[in-house]
Amino acid sequence: MKLTGARNLVAAVAAVALVTTACSSSDKASSNPGGQGTAPAPGGTLTVFAAASLTESFGVLGKQFEAKHPGVTVKFDFEGSSALVQKLTNGAKADVFASADQANMDKATKAQVIDGQPVVFATNKLTIAVGKGDPKGIKAFVDLAKSGTTVVVCAPQVPCGAATKKIEQSTGVSIKPASEEQDVKQVLAKVASGDADAGLVYVTDAASAAGKVDKVDFPEAAGAINNYPLGVVKNAPQAALAKEFAEFVRGPEGRAELGKVGFGTP
Template sequence: MRRLVSALRVPALLALALAATACGSETAATPQAGAKTLTVFAAASLTESFGTLGKQFEARNSGVTVKFSFEGSSALVQKLTQGAEADVFASADQANMDKATQGEVIDGQPSVFATNRLAIAVGKGNPKGIKGLADLAKDGLTVIVCAPQVPCGAAAKKVQQSSGVTLKPASEEQDVKSVLAKVRSGDADAGLVYVTDATSAAAKVDKVDFPESAGAINSYPIAVVKDAPQAALAKQFTDFVLSATGKQELVKVGFGTP
């Protein structure tokens, strides 16, 4: 009889163990209650600063994940007007924010949270001895700039027009990070980037400031996207970027204050 009872217990205990395992797996796979994802479309030049601000925002808001899409502002506007879903849009210039507003994809009035200006990125040690904007027009140099429709490209064009210096770029990139990457890799001798990008990449490139950049200061506006899935959270994030904490983080990498 004792052997029969023991034999009956084994399948029963095995069934209980399997049930407990299944319950444990189900619990582990269950998403956190109240979890939310905030999608932010932001200019490529905001990669480092917004990356830090995103982590700080997550720490202040339990269960919130900030998902970034960093690209050229013009590409982001195109995606928004074509129906891409996002909660916040941060542009590297007013012109592209105006396009987004005219395309009726922005909710409310955008707010300027930072300013930026151009600098020349060169290889470490400045092997070509570049001292200013005029040097970029010399023969024998491989110079990279942003495409005209991109904010850093529009600023480069404006600087050339006001200074009388005409550049012959080897390529025109779709965002400022692509310009910086070619300088870092040695594929370009120099590139016109934002001060903030050259500052963030100080371990890989050197920065050459030039006075003509003062004639093409870019303003960075931010706004909640129309019909944002997380509208209330989007407003909180824009307020956080505009706060003293947000400005402090932006200034660290060279952004100016509006």
């Protein structure tokens, strides 16, 4: 009888321990419905500073990236690359910087606001945007210097402006612009509205405004190809997401979307 009682006591203790363990496991499972080791879903806002010429393509890529990362919002600041560098050096918070040329990315790198080595993800070149039907009969780059033709260009510190200057120097053609704009979209808007007869923009911008402007391609543009580098901003609030976005842009989906509007591959 004593042996049987001892066995019963051991069995009772084991049963209590089993129930306690089960309850403990149940409590953990209820506090972590995703299962043991499941990390919380990522969230937050990814801030991307990008050249104005990337507006349409990055807008689409941002939506695609959000779809792949539930809870994440991609916020863009599209401006001239030089203005974006100035913001970064003045302490503006961002996660990613995509420039329309290497020169402005070099400025950001020299100012130590970029983490690691930026990578070129696309190329672009200039074309001449003209009014529908090309009422001024502009057929070549030299026609932009004709008297009575109102031409707008990007300011020299802006990548599209630097490319314009390079073509002027290589061709010996001197353009006397009615205005120098702070980004390529402002040039395009003046041509589309009829405030200018012609403007030097990227082929991608002319494609995005199809139906509003016509374009005149010219061979000299091949001598001023712009490389587009992308880098993660130093001390980025969303550093891990920033690296993922950079990889996404350089990946097959990014290349496909950029190619749709005329960006070249590096």
